[in-house]
Amino acid sequence: MGSMSADMQSQEALLKILEEVNIADLFRSPQNRDSLFQTITKFGEEYAQHLGGAKAGLPSTASLDDLLTEHARNPYRVHMLLEALAFHCSPEILAMVWMTLLGARIEELSYSYVHEKSSTLEATLLLPDRRTRLSFQSPSHWDAAVMRFASLAKSDGKPVIDGFFPIVIPRKGTAPARPSKS
Numbered sequence: 001m002g003s004m005s006a007d008m009q010s011q012e013a014l015l016k017i018l019e020e021v022n023i024a025d026l027f028r029s030p031q032n033r034d035s036l037f038q039t040i041t042k043f044g045e046e047y048a049q050h051l052g053g054a055k056a057g058l059p060s061t062a063s064l065d066d067l068l069t070e071h072a073r074n075p076y077r078v079h080m081l082l083e084a085l086a087f088h089c090s091p092e093i094l095a096m097v098w099m100t101l102l103g104a105r106i107e108e109l110s111y112s113y114v115h116e117k118s119s120t121l122e123a124t125l126l127l128p129d130r131r132t133r134l135s136f137q138s139p140s141h142w143d144a145a146v147m148r149f150a151s152l153a154k155s156d157g158k159p160v161i162d163g164f165f166p167i168v169i170p171r172k173g174t175a176p177a178r179p180s181k182s
Helices: 006-021 030-051 064-073 075-086 091-101 141-149
Strands: 105-114 118-126 133-138 150-155 158-164
Touching: 006 030, 006 064, 006 075, 030 064, 030 075, 030 091, 030 133, 064 075, 075 091, 075 141, 091 118, 091 133, 091 141, 091 158, 105 141, 105 158, 118 141, 141 150
Parallel strands: none
Antiparallel strands: 105 118, 118 133, 150 158
């Protein structure tokens, strides 16, 4: 039996992370696994395209190996991105989320919906260099799912969305704890 290629090792490592996040069942079929890795590749391309060569305080690439390296430092970031991917967010919106998780600030975030006509998510990020602004726009209805992860807060009474946080997904077959009757 031959040894696994580096790409296959990286893919296997990502599948283990999906287990950590409790979403591995979504990617069990070969079709869904292929889609997962294709989306991650497209996400990396979208990330690089939006950066346009200007690092502006962010890493220049967002590959599968970059995600695995970041997972070793900050697993919650990768968990968040994978949950957004499981909600079928587009590569463009995944790139926006990833930049935010790596330190970009959300300057504007808006969502517009018209019943059976349109669904549009728009975001403007201020990159860590605090000079570069990038805009993202998606007409994909599924991209609105990213709003589930938005961290809503107030600072001095003013609205703040300072990032995205993963949802804790319970393991299959586990029931939430019930309060005791004491």
